[in-house]
Amino acid sequence: MNKVTLAEKFALITEYWSPKIAGELNGQQVKLVKFKGPFVWHHHEQEDEMFYVFKGSFMMELRDKNILLEEGDFLVVPKGVEHRPNAAEEVWVMLFEPAATLNTGNTNNEFTKNELDII
Amino acid sequence: MNKVTLAEKFALITEYWSPKIAGELNGQQVKLVKFKGPFVWHHHEQEDEMFYVFKGSFMMELRDKNILLEEGDFLVVPKGVEHRPNAAEEVWVMLFEPAATLNTGNTNNEFTKNELDII
Numbered sequence: 001m002n003k004v005t006l007a008e009k010f011a012l013i014t015e016y017w018s019p020k021i022a023g024e025l026n027g028q029q030v031k032l033v034k035f036k037g038p039f040v041w042h043h044h045e046q047e048d049e050m051f052y053v054f055k056g057s058f059m060m061e062l063r064d065k066n067i068l069l070e071e072g073d074f075l076v077v078p079k080g081v082e083h084r085p086n087a088a089e090e091v092w093v094m095l096f097e098p099a100a101t102l103n104t105g106n107t108n109n110e111f112t113k114n115e116l117d118i119i
Numbered sequence: 120m121n122k123v124t125l126a127e128k129f130a131l132i133t134e135y136w137s138p139k140i141a142g143e144l145n146g147q148q149v150k151l152v153k154f155k156g157p158f159v160w161h162h163h164e165q166e167d168e169m170f171y172v173f174k175g176s177f178m179m180e181l182r183d184k185n186i187l188l189e190e191g192d193f194l195v196v197p198k199g200v201e202h203r204p205n206a207a208e209e210v211w212v213m214l215f216e217p218a219a220t221l222n223t224g225n226t227n228n229e230f231t232k233n234e235l236d237i238i
Contacts (some may be wrong), residue, residue, distance in 0.1 A: 001181070001186075001194070001195070001196070001197065001200070002186075002194075003179075003186050003187075003188055003192045003193065003194045004192065004193050004194070005189075005191060005192050006191045006192070006193070007191055022193075023169065023193065023195050024195070025167035025168070025169050025195045025197075025215070025216075026147065026166060026167050026216070026217055028145065028147060028215075030169070030193070030195075030215075047145060048144035048145050049144070050142065050144050050149070054191070062120070067120075067121075067122050068122075069122055070124075072124060072125045072126050072173070073122045073123065073124050073125070074122065074123050074125070074141075074142065074149070075120070075121075075122045075123070076120070076142050076143070076144045076149075077120070078120065078144075081120070096144065096147070096149075096215055097144075097145070098145055
């Protein structure tokens with residue numbers, strides 16, 4: 001059992017949109033990801049997804065509104081809700097979601113990551 | 120669907136060792152709690168528990184070692200592992216754990232909170 005220092009782990013991440021597994025509990029995973037630019041529109045059939053901003057900010061685009069997430073904010077996107085993260089500048093995000101969650105949800109494209117590394 | 124700004128929510132908490140529910144996803148809850156001083160030794164039979172330090176620091180005492188958790192650190196305490204948080208100064212902690220988790224685990228005492236408020 002060891003603690004995880006987020007700043008140290010994020011410093012190791014060199015690729016955008018590539019979540020790394022930083023912890024696991026109760027079948028859920030803690031994932032760390034750096035974003036920049038727009039992602040793809042998608043939803044998750046079965047999984048609610050939590051986004052916590054550790055550093056920077058980004059816009060969570062939803063079909064009916066946009067939500068600006070800044071450092072120290074979190075948002076839970078319920079299953080079934082279409083969303084698209086969009087970051088004007090690089091942002092460092094911690095995710096909580098079931099281990100089975102695919103980053104691009106119901107879509108498959110150049111952003112899709114089927115195997116995530118542990119960091 | 121609304122974002123949660125941790126600093127604003129923590130500002131509303133006036134009591135130590137009294138977790139408030141700030142979010143829910145996949146049967147798990149996000150809880151916010153302020154600590155000061157030593158808690159009670161306990162473990163959780165069924166639930167892994169994640170502690171993320173938003174502000175300040177505290178010592179997670181385990182039976183075989185102590186782990187200092189500082190701002191931006193997290194620790195997952197697996198089910199069955201005895202632990203006692205101990206904060207020399209006030210610390211602001213975000214917890215992630217199953218909704219059913221009792222704060223004092225297998226013990227029942229003056230710290231036990233059976234009903235948690237939503238914040």
